[in-house]
Amino acid sequence: MNYEPTQIFFIVFSGIILMLLMSGFIIVMVLLHRQQQLRNRQKMENLKAEYDKTMLKVEKEIQDQTLSFIGQELHDNLGQILSLAKLTLNSPDEENYSEGKRLINHAIKEVRSLSKRLNLDWVKEVKLEDFIRGELQKIEKSGLCKTQFETSAQSLALDQDKKLVLIRVIQECLNNIIKHADPSMVYISLDQKDDRLSVTVKDDGNGFDVEDSSKGMGLHNLKSRIETIGGKLTVSSIIGIGTEIKLLLPFE
Missing domain, CATH: 3.30.565.10 (Histidine kinase-like ATPase, C-terminal domain)
Structure with a gap:
């Protein structure tokens, strides 16, 4: 089958246009994919930053609350135990001495318990x-x-x-x-x-x-x-x- 020059030109031209369109489509898809990747990466970074921020805030709040609790325990609980131990040990009675020793051991346990709460x-x-x-x-x-x-x-x-x-x-x-x-x-x-x-x-x-x-x-x-x-x-x-x-x- 013989083609006229104009037909050959039209076929070649159409092929070039089709190749350009396909190339353009591929380039656009690649660019869109890269933009989506960048958006996903940014989203993940934002989520991680929000997570880290939340954890830091939560840790600080719990530490502050723990310090407040320890301060109250030192004043209301441990202070009272030591005051009782002091009053008991001031008495020369041997029975009081044993009770004072028990109170001091109890105070030591309370201190150890409180010290564990100073960190997380x-x-x-x-x-x-x-x-x-x-x-x-x-x-x-x-x-x-x-x-x-x-x-x-x-x-x-x-x-x-x-x-x-x-x-x-x-x-x-x-x-x-x-x-x-x-x-x-x-x-x-x-x-x-x-x-x-x-x-x-x-x-x-x-x-x-x-x-x-x-x-x-x-x-x-x-x-x-x-x-x-x-x-x-x-x-x-x-x-x-x-x-x-x-x-x-x-x-x-």
Whole structure:
């Protein structure tokens, strides 16, 4: 088949145009892919920066709270034990001497216990269940209200960072209850199912309007912290009935 020169020119020209279009399409796709990679990389860097910022803030808050607790224990507990030991040892009675010795040994144990809390190593050692029980016992001892704790979790294996954030979020939930809820009962449950941990903090106090922007910042901060460790926080509250906060955290 013989082609006219104009036909040959048209075929060659069309082929060149098609090649240019394909080349342009490939270049555009490569550029879009690189831009997406850069955006993903930037997003990951932002997430990591937010995570690091959250961990630093949580660690500082827990350290500050620990120092406050230690100061109070030194004043109210250890100081009282040592004062009793001094009064007891001032008596020449041998029975009092034995009691004074016992009080001093007790004071030494208290000092060792407090020294462990000066850093965050206790977070590695403490079980989440034991920490929650301890926080609820503090509330009961204060006479504020009754408490209840239930768990179906067995041997939770949480890394230190996740446990640290969970501990701080639970503390903050309980602090909000103490400050604002005026409850007669505080209830916490731990539920472990397959690859997910569920923590529920509930009270029968005043409740509040979750849509009220003036009270939303604290909840936003709690949600942000849980999200940095891959979790989710939901809140439901009815004025005059109480509040329920649920924390969902997947296991890796």
